[in-house]
Amino acid sequence: MGYLIRMVLIIAGAYAIYQNRYRILNSILGVSPIRRFVVAFGMDIPFVRDRFLQTVFRG
Template identity: 50%
Template structure:
């Protein structure tokens, strides 16, 4: 019986993962369309030092060389 529960759990998790993957852009637009969730997402990302450094380098760097 315990094995059946694990199998059902893995199956449902796989189906959910597939659905999220198929609709990932729609979900991102829905999440980032909400002001409170967007503010939370941006503040969370800016709390990660590596991402914050990359963003600040990109925004505050001098003019890039265009060929």
């Protein structure tokens, strides 16, 4: 019975996170050091950096 309750809670939690994923992401990225880390990490990935620069300097 405990297994069933645990699975229901995990599924309900995953659903709640999925429904509020953008709100959670905005809250996390609202913290300046975390946002700076995420941007720096993303720019270290060649595909992301190239895609970003293509979009910015498209002419």
